[in-house]
Amino acid sequence: MTAIPNTVDEAEALLRSGDYLPNRSLATALYLSLSLGRPLFLEGEAGVGKTEIAKVLSETLGRRLLRLQCYEGLDVTTAVYEWNYPRQMVEIRMSEAAGDRDRGALEADLFSDNFLIKRPLLQALEPDEAGAPVLLIDELDRTDEPFEAFLLEVLSDFQVTIPELGTITAETPPLVIITSNRTREIHDALKRRCFYHWVDYPSAERELEILKVKAPGTAEALSEEVVGFVHKLRDMDLFKLPGVAETIDWAHALTQLDCLSLDPEMVNDTLGTLLKYQDDIQKIEGSEASRLLNEVKSQIAAAGAA
Amino acid sequence: MAKTPIPDVPPEAAGPGGLLSENIMHFGRVLRRAGLPIGPGQVLAALNAVEAVGLGSRVDFYWTLYSVFVNRRDQRDLFDQAFHIFWRNPDILERMMQIMLPDAGGAQQSAEDAEEISRRLAEALNPNQDGGDDNEEGEEEITFDATLTWSAGEVLGDKDFEKMSSEEIRDALDAIRRMRLPIMEVPTRRFRAHPSGGRIDMRRSLRAALRSGSDYIPLMKRKRRTRHPPLVIICDISGSMERYSRMMLHFMHAITNDRDRVHTFLFGTRLTNVTRYLRYKDVDAALERVGEAVVDWSGGTRIGHSVHEFNQNWSRRVLTQGAVTVLISDGLDRDEGTGLALEMERLHKSCRRLIWLNPLLRYEGFEPKSVGIRAILPHVDEFRTIHNLDSMRDLTRVLGAETPRNMESMARWRSAAA
The missing domain is CATH 3.40.50.300 (P-loop containing nucleotide triphosphate hydrolases)
Structure with a gap:
């Protein structure tokens, strides 16, 4: 502790x-x-x-x-407490059969800790x-x-x-x-x-760090591309932007598919793990995806060269 | 800046308590004047928080105050600016000074949101400023303009809403004010005691058994509570709707004050949420605020763009729990319906019912010819006119019923638009 x-x-x-x-x-x-x-x-x-x-x-x-x-x-009955009614009923019946308790004692028993569902x-x-x-x-x-x-x-x-x-x-x-x-x-x-x-959504560096911790099996180059692509998506006019959970899911999915580097086809096939609305997928799928991907790749290349 | 309550001693120099606590209190007051809901409770909490975190670094100090004073996302910028000015950051102070200079008045009218906030802050920092202040005069003028528009509308009342005279308009407004709109009630997941309810209320049954002391357990029943769903009104205030928008505003004011969970939006070229302004009980005060808040009166219409804005920023916040949506527009779109069908489809899918009120519909030979109208029609559940008091009253019947009443006429409209 x-x-x-x-x-x-x-x-x-x-x-x-x-x-x-x-x-x-x-x-x-x-x-x-x-x-x-x-x-x-x-x-x-x-x-x-x-x-x-x-x-x-x-x-x-x-x-x-x-x-x-x-x-x-x-x-209150689902958030705080509820009495266990079936058990209370049984208890009443049993005390009737045994005849061992008076009303006051029975009531005190029925509404005690034993019958309380927390x-x-x-x-x-x-x-x-x-x-x-x-x-x-x-x-x-x-x-x-x-x-x-x-x-x-x-x-x-x-x-x-x-x-x-x-x-x-x-x-x-x-x-x-x-x-x-x-x-x-x-x-x-x-x-x-x-x-x-x-x-808020994390910065690219932090998201890369998160990927390292949460999806350790992912190749480093792939992680960079994944984060770059997701950040491009977050700049777009989409109905639901992908969150960190989606980034991690996507990295897992790509690793599962033995992908070492993103290509347009792979992006199109796995877009469903990132975007959850059909309109959004339609907007990105195909040429838009390859355009974003090219941008990401050239940015990474430029950063590597610098 | 002479009367600005900026502290003389930088906070880093003062120990906990003493000057620092005073400064934090002043800082809280500045934020309050700038419009953040801050009371003495928060100031005390801030003192405790600062004591707990300590004055080690400026960054921590910032986030400490932030987590106490900010409780909505849109307050972040205001807090950020206030913090840097109050706790002395020369760079930003300089920028602020520029905004506070008299010649900012012109820029302020076309105001970007950020600048608008800064101006609010500037006023909050400097509440006793008097004389030679163009800013304030500028604001006066805007207010004056807005009221003028409204009273001009009063005079031009006979121009339309079925060619009423101004006196008739006043009567009509009176009638609108008294209008009550019962929305159909939908069952919720909560229950209340009811003698002929469908479910057994175990808790009350057992209590009653013990109370009565007899040998049997009297069955108590309960029933679902019902409640009206939220109502969202999106109203067109562009030039082509000019003749109706005033009536519509009175109408919306009456509805908003009649019940809870009503959200009201106006759009011309951009979308404005006016819900809070319409909550003022006094209709003139409410409309005056609306007049100040909305910048695109009687201009062009960009329906697709505005609905898109609504879908992006508001639909998920106001369309929960099965909201009924009312769209008031003539469907004449400056953008020729670009992207409109898609956005309407999204809107339709997000709400329980979408009702379209179109004043053009009162013309006998109305045909859904325009691109905008044809883009909207397939995605609404109900298509009605709203051009006089009767059609407004009709609306109460529509909202009161769970299912659309005129399936046939909807089918006819849709085939006409196809």
Whole structure:
């Protein structure tokens, strides 16, 4: 188990030790959120590694990862707790048969810890030997406003109230990471309680580094071409730009196909791993792809010559 | 710059607390004046954060303040500029000085977004500036212009919207203000207690059993909640639509203030999101803000370009959860429909229903001849006119029903456009 980082440098090193290469601003935001005990709010396009941060954090710190995947209509029974009704029914029937308990005792039994099904938010408040868990609230923008308002209460006090049991408060608050794809603006009141970070596409150098770590089997020349091509694509007018995840997928795919250097045909055949909309693929496929590829190759050649 | 609250002592020289905390507070205030939503809470958080990170390097100091003060992507530039000016970076300060010079007024009108922000910041840094400031006068004038346009519209009211007199226009506006538009409700995944609901509410059933103390468990039911989907309005304000756009704006204002989850966009040659301005309760205040925000009134139309802009930047943010989209346009496109069909197809695929309101449709012999109209028609679910109060009221019936009401007429339009 690793200790919570004490400086921004340590925070950066921590993520790097988990094969995640952050930039300085992300490391700062993460360090602040860890040391001041406020949630980290990560926003960015799909596939830039938002969720990955939480996973790496739980791994490197040796904490438990609790993930709450958001969707429309998410409510308390799926996010916080639910009573185990079938078991309660059986218990009532059994106590009737045995006739050993009076009403008050039965009620106290029925609504006790034994019959409680704990969901991620409640689990996150429980003490853990390894230290407070990492709570990942994923794609918060998918849920609706009422849940957001509920979350506000949980995240500010780290406590939830179960009418039958009373209020449950976390001894040490969990490390909270919230991600959003911005399909909807999250309310300011929630953002205000968090450290905000916009996860951008990485620079070419950083992406090359990422490829080295995440797709180590890829030939160096190929990696350079892959990153160059993806960066060209990100300058284009596409509906969905390829993220880092797509770059890594593509590198894996090309390595699998024993490709050592990009050629137009290969690009056309594997374009589906990079672009996920038919319109975008149509736009790039064929002559546009070979034009971009030529540009990339000549740039790399020029850089090599210099 | 005499009254600018720039600190006398560079922050590096001051220890934690004392001058530094004061400066951070001033910095927070500057950002607030520049329009960032920053309260005392954030300033305190910033102090804590700076204390935690320490004053080792300027870069860390920057990102520390950044992560506390910035909570939206579009605030990044503003923060960046403010930081470098406030915490003294000579290069950028020089650039800022130039922007703040009086002759910037002319450039400001054609303003690039970045310059616009800088001007806001300049005002925020220098709130008490008085006299000899062309910038402010320039702004006055713009505001004045906008109001003039609106009152001129009032006088010219009888020009159209079915040749109304100005008095009739006023009555019409009144009617619009009172208009309520029920959108059909769609089931959500949330439930509420209901005596004849389709599902059993276990939680309430068990509670009730224990409460009543009898031998049986009374079954409590629950039912899905319903809710209206978001409504997105994209309205054409180009020259050819001029006669209608004023009515449309009042109409949109009425809808926006009637419910939540309405998003409004205007376009001529470019797309502007005016949702926030239309939320002002007072219709004149709202329209005045819209007038300031939109730069392409009564110009040409670039429908394809504008819809493309919408698809790229907004569709994924506002068309979630099954939004109904209303496109108000006459379909006359300056770009001759270049790329329009593709963009309309994308738009159609991203929303629950796409309704096209076209004032040209009121003419008896209207035929979908223009390239733009023929590019749009195959991709809409509903094609209606909107040229008088009745057609607006009709729209309420359309929005209130789940399925398109006039499949036949849609089929006829499509074959006419093919």
